[in-house]
Amino acid sequence: MAAVDRLVAQRRREAAPAASRDMLDLLLAARDAETGEALGDGEVRDQAATMLFAGFETTARLLFWATWLLALDRLEQDRLRAEVAAFPPDRVSGLDDLQNWPRLRMVLLEALRLYPPGGMILREAVEPDEILGHAMSPGMHAWTSMWVLHRHRRFWEEPEAFRPGRFAGQFAPWTAGGAYMPFGAGPRICIGATFAMAEASIVLASLLARYEVAPADKRPVLPVGKMTTMPDHEPLFTLAPA
Numbered sequence: 001m002a003a004v005d006r007l008v009a010q011r012r013r014e015a016a017p018a019a020s021r022d023m024l025d026l027l028l029a030a031r032d033a034e035t036g037e038a039l040g041d042g043e044v045r046d047q048a049a050t051m052l053f054a055g056f057e058t059t060a061r062l063l064f065w066a067t068w069l070l071a072l073d074r075l076e077q078d079r080l081r082a083e084v085a086a087f088p089p090d091r092v093s094g095l096d097d098l099q100n101w102p103r104l105r106m107v108l109l110e111a112l113r114l115y116p117p118g119g120m121i122l123r124e125a126v127e128p129d130e131i132l133g134h135a136m137s138p139g140m141h142a143w144t145s146m147w148v149l150h151r152h153r154r155f156w157e158e159p160e161a162f163r164p165g166r167f168a169g170q171f172a173p174w175t176a177g178g179a180y181m182p183f184g185a186g187p188r189i190c191i192g193a194t195f196a197m198a199e200a201s202i203v204l205a206s207l208l209a210r211y212e213v214a215p216a217d218k219r220p221v222l223p224v225g226k227m228t229t230m231p232d233h234e235p236l237f238t239l240a241p242a
């Protein structure tokens with residue numbers, strides 16, 4: 001938080017040049033349509049920190065788990081490399097270009113299923129309610145576990161297996177309203193899903209275009225559910241020129 005405070009103070013003193021204006025400049029320039037008031041430092045800091053956490057750590061975790069799964073599955077990795085070689089990352093100039101990497105998207109969707117960076121979401125009842133026959137009084141919490149939904153035998157064949165092909169022909173399956181909800185669901189669904197998928201596709205494609213990735217040792221990596229779905233240790237990878 002102190003780092004974000006420093007950034008906010010610095011940007012207030014000195015606006016970024018027009019060409020590199022970012023969300024922080026927009027927040028600082030924002031005015032309430034009715035009162036004309038600007039956001040206070042605390043509000044700007046909280047908004048910026050939310051975007052930083054919501055948008056950075058989650059996508060980083062997705063990239064980690066996708067890379068880990070591919071390091072263990074060399075056939076899949078080679079298949080993706082061939083797809084990426086046919087349309088190298090430096091040719092990407094818009095979102096539509098990502099459609100040249102259908103298999104890469106399936107791999108990301110499958111990584112999000114097996115290791116959803118946000119493993120659970122929480123809701124607090126604001127008024128008396130009922131969920132699945134359970135009475136909820138105001139202040140009670142209800143958790144939804146994407147981790148459980150994504151690995152439930154009732155919804156998935158071979159739920160523990162890394163099988164990207166299960167998402168063949170599906171572009172944004174989290175919008176289908178089923179048991180797949182790595183970006184949440186309903187009115188509070190992630191606003192960054194499209195951006196995250198684009199960012200992760202380009203980063204992963206750039207990595208695979210240059211390197212063959214392998215685990216440096218055989219120690220398994222276990223998921224730990226904290227704020228995000230983290231690895232229990234940071235494994236080393238070996239990178240060989242592709």
Ligand code: HEM
Pocket residue numbers: 050051054055056058059062116117118121122181182183184185187188189190191192193195196
């Ligand atoms: C792989 C990457 C990502 C995953 C897995 C992810 C996951 C989620 C989930 C599960 C929620 C719903 C939380 C809830 O219902 O309580 C959410 C909300 C949100 N996400 Fe993401 N997210 C990702 C990337 C991003 C990015 C890149 C941004 C911004 C650039 C972002 C911004 C947000 C914001 C602002 C919300 C709150 C929306 C609201 O409450 O109305 N996320 N995200």
